[in-house]
Amino acid sequence: MPAKSALWKIPPVIWIIALLCVLYGLFAPGFFTFRNLQNIIVQASPLLIVALGMTMVILTEGIDLSVGLTMGVIGVFCAFLMKTGYPMGLAVLLGLSAGTFFVFLNGLLVSTAKLPPFIATLGLGSMVFGFGLVLTGGESVPISNSAFRFLHDGTIIGLPMPIFLAVVVFGFAWILMYHTPFGRNVIALGGNPEALRVAGVNIERAQTLVYTLAGFLAGITGIIIAARTASGYAAATYDWEFDAIGATIIGGTSFEEGQGGIGKTILGVLLISVLRNGLNVAGVSNKYQFAFIGLVVLVAIIIDVKFRQATEGGAEA
Amino acid sequence: MLDGEPIIQVKGIVKDFPGVRALDNVSLDIRPGEVHVLMGENGAGKSTLAKILMGVITPDAGEIIYKGKSIQIRTPLEAQSYGIGGVHQEFMLVPWLNVAQNIFINREPKRWKGLPFIDHRRMHEESAKALAKFGISVDTRQPVKYLGTAVQQMIEICKVLTTGPKVLILDEPTAVLTEREVEKLFQYIKVLQSQGVAIIYISHRLAEIRRIGDRVTVLRDGKYVGTVPVREVTDDTLVQMMVGRNITQMYPRHRRASGPELLRVKGLCVKDGPQEVDLVVHEGEIVGLVGLVGAGRTELARAIFGIDRPVKGEITVKGKPVWPKSPQQMIRYGLGLLPEDRKRYGLALNMPVTKNVIMASLRRHFRFMIDSQKIEKLSNNYINELRIATPSAYRLVRYLSGGNQQKVVLAKWLDTESKLFIFDEPTRGIDVGAKVEVHALMDKLVQEGAGILMISSELPEVLGMSDRIYVMFRGRIIGHFRYDEADQEKIGALMLGIGVKEADAS
Ligand SMILES: Nc1ncnc2c1ncn2[C@@H]1O[C@H](COP(=O)(O)OP(=O)(O)OP(=O)(O)O)[C@@H](O)[C@H]1O
Ligand SMILES: [Mg+2]
Numbered sequence: 001m002p003a004k005s006a007l008w009k010i011p012p013v014i015w016i017i018a019l020l021c022v023l024y025g026l027f028a029p030g031f032f033t034f035r036n037l038q039n040i041i042v043q044a045s046p047l048l049i050v051a052l053g054m055t056m057v058i059l060t061e062g063i064d065l066s067v068g069l070t071m072g073v074i075g076v077f078c079a080f081l082m083k084t085g086y087p088m089g090l091a092v093l094l095g096l097s098a099g100t101f102f103v104f105l106n107g108l109l110v111s112t113a114k115l116p117p118f119i120a121t122l123g124l125g126s127m128v129f130g131f132g133l134v135l136t137g138g139e140s141v142p143i144s145n146s147a148f149r150f151l152h153d154g155t156i157i158g159l160p161m162p163i164f165l166a167v168v169v170f171g172f173a174w175i176l177m178y179h180t181p182f183g184r185n186v187i188a189l190g191g192n193p194e195a196l197r198v199a200g201v202n203i204e205r206a207q208t209l210v211y212t213l214a215g216f217l218a219g220i221t222g223i224i225i226a227a228r229t230a231s232g233y234a235a236a237t238y239d240w241e242f243d244a245i246g247a248t249i250i251g252g253t254s255f256e257e258g259q260g261g262i263g264k265t266i267l268g269v270l271l272i273s274v275l276r277n278g279l280n281v282a283g284v285s286n287k288y289q290f291a292f293i294g295l296v297v298l299v300a301i302i303i304d305v306k307f308r309q310a311t312e313g314g315a316e317a
Numbered sequence: 318m319l320d321g322e323p324i325i326q327v328k329g330i331v332k333d334f335p336g337v338r339a340l341d342n343v344s345l346d347i348r349p350g351e352v353h354v355l356m357g358e359n360g361a362g363k364s365t366l367a368k369i370l371m372g373v374i375t376p377d378a379g380e381i382i383y384k385g386k387s388i389q390i391r392t393p394l395e396a397q398s399y400g401i402g403g404v405h406q407e408f409m410l411v412p413w414l415n416v417a418q419n420i421f422i423n424r425e426p427k428r429w430k431g432l433p434f435i436d437h438r439r440m441h442e443e444s445a446k447a448l449a450k451f452g453i454s455v456d457t458r459q460p461v462k463y464l465g466t467a468v469q470q471m472i473e474i475c476k477v478l479t480t481g482p483k484v485l486i487l488d489e490p491t492a493v494l495t496e497r498e499v500e501k502l503f504q505y506i507k508v509l510q511s512q513g514v515a516i517i518y519i520s521h522r523l524a525e526i527r528r529i530g531d532r533v534t535v536l537r538d539g540k541y542v543g544t545v546p547v548r549e550v551t552d553d554t555l556v557q558m559m560v561g562r563n564i565t566q567m568y569p570r571h572r573r574a575s576g577p578e579l580l581r582v583k584g585l586c587v588k589d590g591p592q593e594v595d596l597v598v599h600e601g602e603i604v605g606l607v608g609l610v611g612a613g614r615t616e617l618a619r620a621i622f623g624i625d626r627p628v629k630g631e632i633t634v635k636g637k638p639v640w641p642k643s644p645q646q647m648i649r650y651g652l653g654l655l656p657e658d659r660k661r662y663g664l665a666l667n668m669p670v671t672k673n674v675i676m677a678s679l680r681r682h683f684r685f686m687i688d689s690q691k692i693e694k695l696s697n698n699y700i701n702e703l704r705i706a707t708p709s710a711y712r713l714v715r716y717l718s719g720g721n722q723q724k725v726v727l728a729k730w731l732d733t734e735s736k737l738f739i740f741d742e743p744t745r746g747i748d749v750g751a752k753v754e755v756h757a758l759m760d761k762l763v764q765e766g767a768g769i770l771m772i773s774s775e776l777p778e779v780l781g782m783s784d785r786i787y788v789m790f791r792g793r794i795i796g797h798f799r800y801d802e803a804d805q806e807k808i809g810a811l812m813l814g815i816g817v818k819e820a821d822a823s
Contacts, residue, residue, distance in 0.1 A: 180433040181425060184411075184418055191411040198373050198409055199423040200394035257462075259413050 012303045013250055013267040016296075020274050028282035036281060038160070044273035045166035046221045046228075047243055048266060052173045053214030054244040055251065055265045059258050060189035060210050062110060062117040066103065066125030068240035070215065071222030072233060073132035074099040078148070078223060079141035079232025088147045096219040102128050103215020107208035132234030140233035143226065152227035162224055169217065170266075176213075177262055186210055190258025243272050246297040252304060271300060322385070324349045324515045325370070325401070325484055330379035332365055332539075334716065336708035339365040340376070341539040347484065349513040352506065354526045354547065356519075357536035357559055358748040359720025360706030363519045364406050366536070367486045370517070371403050372396035402477040403486025403517070406719045406746075409476075410469055412462035417444035419461050420476045447475040451501045466493045466658060467610045474502065485509065486517045489719065491525060492746045495610040495774050503529055521720070521748050522775075523552050535559055560750040567749075568781030569757045571764060572800075575784065576600030578636065579737045579768040580652075582621060585630030590616035592792045594630070598737060598768040603759060605783030606772045608812055613792040614772045615657050618739045622654040623647045634737070648677065653735030655726060657742050657772070663726035666715040670707055671696045673714050673725050678732040699728035702758070704751050720747050727755065731762075738762065741772045756782060776805050790814045 024031040050067055057064045074095045081091035102124065109120035143149070154161045177183035185206040188196045193203050221240075226232050247268030253260025275296055279289045323346035332340040340362045347353050355363045368374040370381070372390040380387055383399055390396045410419045417440045418425075426443070428436040444457045451471050461469055470493045477485065491499045506516060506529055520526060526533060530547040535558040542558050556564050580598040585591060591613040598604045608614050620627045623641035632639050634650045641647055644654070656663050665673055671689075674696045675682070682691065696710040703724040707717055714725055723746055730738065743759070744752045759769055759782065773779050779786060786803050788796035788811040796811040 175434075179435055179437075181423065181435070182433075184414060184422065184425070187414050188411040188422070191413050192409065194407065195409040195411050195419075195422065198371065198393050198405060200372075200392060200397065201423050257412050 011252065011264065011267065012307045013252075013264070013271055013300060016300055016303070017267070017271050017274055020271070020278060024274075024278035024282065028278055031278055031281050036277065040270075040273050040277045042160050042162050043277060044269050045160075045162035046224045047240075047247065047273060048166045048269045049169050049224070050218050050221045050240060051244045051247040051251075051265050051269050052169065052262050053217035054241070055248045055253050055260065055262050056173075056177070056186050056210050057117075057214045058190075058245070058248050058253055058255060059186045059260055060207060061255060061258070062189075062207070062211070063245070063255075064103070064106065064121045064211065064214055064218075065118055065241050066106060066121040066128065067214070067218040067244060068238045068242075069125040069129040069132075069234070070099050070102055071218050071225060071237040071240060072235055073102075073128050073135075074219045074222035075226030075229075075236060076132045076136050076141060076232035076234050078226055079143045080135055082143060082145050082148065083141060088145050092148075092151075092223055095223060096216065099219030099222060100212055100216045103218065104208065104212040106215065107211030110211065111204040111207035129234060129238075136232070136234060138234070140231045140236075142231045144230075149227050149230055152224055162228075165220065165224065169220065170262075173217075173262055182209070182213075187258040190256070192258075246301075247272050250297065250300045250304060272297070321348050321350070323347055323382075324384060326382040327366070327370070328380040328382065330366065330369065330381075331377045332362075332369065332374065333377055336712070338539050340369075340536075343379075343536065343539070343541045345534050345541070345544060347515045347517060349483075349515050350510050351531040352510060352516045352518050352529050354518050354520065354530040354533040355536065356521070356526070356533055356555065357542075358538075358704075358706070358750055359724070359746075360538075360718040361536040361559075361748075362539040363536060364488055364718060365539075367403060367488045367517065367519060368405075370396065370401055370484070370486060371405075372401075373405075397480060400481070400483030401486070402480045402482040402484075404470075404473045404477055404488060404490050406488040406492075406519075408469070409473060410461045413460045415460055416448075416455060416457040416464075416472055417441045419472055420444045420447065420457075420479060422476070424480065443479065444475070447479050448472070450505065451475070451498065465610065467495060467498055470494055471498060471502075478505075482514060484515045484517070486519075488519045489521070489746055490518075491520065491522065497609060499525070521746065521752075523555065523749070524777075526555075537561060556749050559748065564749065564753055567753060567756070568778070569753065570603075570760050570782055572784060573601050573764065575602045576766065579634065580621070580770070581631075581633045582617075583631040583633075585617070585620060585632065586628050587613075587616055587620045587625060588628055590625070590792055591620065591789075594789075594792075594794055596770075596787055596794065598770050600736075600766050600768050601763050602784045603763055603769045603771055603782050605779035605786040606770060606789060607774070607776065607779050607786060607808060608789035610774075611791075612789040612812070614789055615741055616792075617789070618654060618657075618741050618770070618772060621647070622652060622739060624654075648733065648735070651736035652739065653677075653730045653733050653737070654739045655730050655741055655743055657745075663729070664714055664722060666722075667713060669711045669713055670700070670705070670717075670725055671710045674699055674728045674732055677729050678734070681734065695732065696728075699724075699731070703728060703754055720751065723747055724751060724755075727758075731758065735767070737768045737770070739770045739772070742774065743771065744773075744775070744778065776808060779808075780805065788812055 030036060054064060077098055078091045078095035081094055082088060106121050106124050109115045110117045151161055156164045185201060189207055196203050225237055229236060248265055250268035250271055251264035275293055326346040328344045330340050330343045357363050369376050372393040372395050375391055381390060421440050425435040426439045428434040441457045453468060453471055455464060455468060461472060474490060526547060532544055532546050534544040535542040537559060576599055578597055578599050582594055582596045585594040594617055606614050619625045621632060621641060623643045623646055632641060639650055671692050675692050693710050700710060705721050705724045707721060714722055744755050747755060763769060780803060783800055786798045787794050788808055
């Protein structure tokens with residue numbers, strides 16, 4: 001293959017992000033301010049955390065349609081515990097454990113009961129949501145605890161908390177994926193689970209673990225969002241799985257053969273966050289935002305798939 | 318050394334699958350330092366026995382005795398703890414893991430003892446070292462997806478060799494290798510043998526068994542037929558033991574005068590592949606295409622069939638110029654390709670035999686309504702004709718033995734009524750009995766006016782079946798013979814590029 005120019009090697013997502021930035025720079029005054037750019041990163045951070053878990057799940061040829069609802073309910077649970085007088089640390093811990101446990105059940109349904117992941121996670125998601133509604137009567141539960149609010153509003157070593165958490169989680173996920181057997185399991189579960197099995201790995205357990213980890217990450221995100229809105233509301237994040245899945249796919253992870261990785265998911269997250277933020281700054285109403293984001297995500301995926309065919313097609317032989 | 322105590326004995330092993338008794342009271346013993354060959358028709362139970370020893374399947378009854386002690390092998394890890402390991406017949410690599418990750422899957426060297434952090438540097442070094450023993454130098458950081466099937470197979474072999482096995486099981490390891498790699502593998506087997514490793518070797522190739530086998534055990538329909546020293550048994554007896562009858566003619570060929578031209582390829586070039594290839598296939602002809610792996614045979618077939626785009630050249634089908642754009646288009650022109658990598662391109666593993674057989678020819682049979690009885694009848698015809706071992710036409714293909722899966726792909730293409738077939742390694746992994754059937758079928762096809770371009774790494778097959786033979790070397794056709802001018806030496810030498818001027822060879 002003749003050497004292609006370096007420009008050609010840049011993934012198309014970056015071009016799309018750049019294009020969006022130019023457009024917004026022209027049409028949405030206020031987009032290119034330090035405050036707003038920082039805002040984008042702060043908004044992107046929780047999405048990155050869920051999307052990392054989603055990427056791992058998708059790499060196993062699975063999917064988790066329960067993350068949005070689980071996130072909301074974890075927020076509710078924390079808010080509820082704090083309202084009934086639990087100290088904040090314990091509430092967060094219990095909230096996280098509860099969320100992780102829910103998704104652990106997801107994992108069991110998929111790995112052991114062999115349910116198709118989208119059915120299992122959809123079913124469990126609505127069960128969890130129902131639980132959240134019962135707990136709160138469908139109302140939003142306010143959180144007044146300022147230590148809890150710190151999880152979103154505070155800064156640590158100069159970084160806003162969400163960014164700090166995203167960086168820590170990303171580092172943790174990276175080590176797990178690329179420096180421990182966990183990552184090998186993730187890729188192999190999607191690529192050739194039989195190969196894992198004959199190598200002596202308990203594939204049911206490995207699969208359950210991936211879902212559980214994704215649930216844990218969704219839990220962290222749910223708590224950040226609850227801290228941001230200073231409330232627990234079951235439906236607060238009901239559509240987040242769409243963004244998480246979109247970011248994963250835009251990042252180049254595919255549903256087949258365990259192809260992809262968590263690195264490029266950052267780009268997918270950035271694309272979605274830039275897109276949404278710009279629309280907000282430009283004052284586009286929520287209704288149109290939905291349709292528009294769906295469109296851009298689709299286009300980005302199509303371009304990416306075509307691009308990959310064009311650059312990798314020859315190596316298939 | 319060969320008379321030593323057996324390292325492993327199996328006694329009265331029984332294994333049932335729904336509708337099939339895969340192993341029925343099978344017993345044998347394996348001694349250190351011997352190459353013990355397992356033979357038998359497709360579906361005889363060879364792989365099932367191998368998997369039982371590797372801890373992937375547990376037997377329903379019977380006993381396994383390791384160095385005189387009765388043991389149970391319930392998991393692959395238990396098998397490993399007894400030093401039993403092997404290469405499976407199926408593809409057991411993970412496409413997007415790199416070479417080293419595949420070789421050390423679930424055995425990664427750790428950076429610190431007791432902690433789960435992988436020592437990548439050591440893993441890559443040791444992988445490269447293991448591959449180098451076979452003269453393979455690939456970037457161990459590449460996903461195995463990008464490598465050719467032969468290299469992938471050598472990776473599978475390195476995967477087990479790096480465990481230092483005491484009992485090494487090789488289930489049709491050479492099916493996707495060419496002579497060069499086979500040679501390396503056999504040399505290595507000799508080394509292992511001298512170190513006292515016991516080797517269980519499964520293959521359909523008599524020539525290989527003669528070269529490396531010490532004793533051979535034959536299975537038929539899951540039953541034990543007998544164990545004999547390789548030196549004391551003739552090919553005919555072995556075949557007789559396997560299929561229960563005599564085979565007189567391996568290559569039943571009725572040569573006829575060839576008819577009009579079916580396919581002409583002129584000056585065809587494929588990026589990084591075949592260069593300036595000219596060839597013709599006529600009606601009523603079987604044309605052999607030989608060469609080493611990497612010579613570009615499969616790439617040529619894929620380009621003609623529209624899978625990969627050629628960069629320049631001309632192709633005419635029955636005199637009409639065609640530029641291959643997609644397999645669908647070429648199928649409409651009457652071409653059929655039996656691909657080399659059947660698992661990936663030829664089969665829907667999760668569908669029954671019936672659907673696989675009909676997949677490429679559905680539209681030919683049915684205009685409006687699909688008649689499932691007719692499909693069943695059709696499938697049963699192929700099941701009988703090709704001797705596909707399956708309890709029913711509705712069995713999912715994934716549950717058939719390796720060789721029987723191949724026959725299903727073959728049936729699929731035979732059913733398309735193509736006029737021109739490209740067969741890429743049509744009898745790889747197929748047992749002797751069925752091989753003759755496949756050869757007879759190919760002969761019948763050309764008798765009826767089809768033309769066949771046959772890629773094969775088995776020279777006797779090419780010599781026995783072809784009317785004309787092309788030899789490919791580094792992407793170019795460097796030799797062309799009528800069958801009566803060709804012989805093993807001439808073609809073998811050309812395949813290796815011996816006698817080719819450097820200017821042509823580069
Ligand atoms: N997992 C399974 N489920 C159902 N049937 C199976 C399964 N594995 C094997 N069989 C059946 O058991 C029989 C023996 O299969 P096996 O794979 O051991 O044959 P083999 O001797 O290795 O044949 P080949 O030469 O084609 O590889 C076949 O009839 C096959 O269809
Ligand atoms: Mg087999």
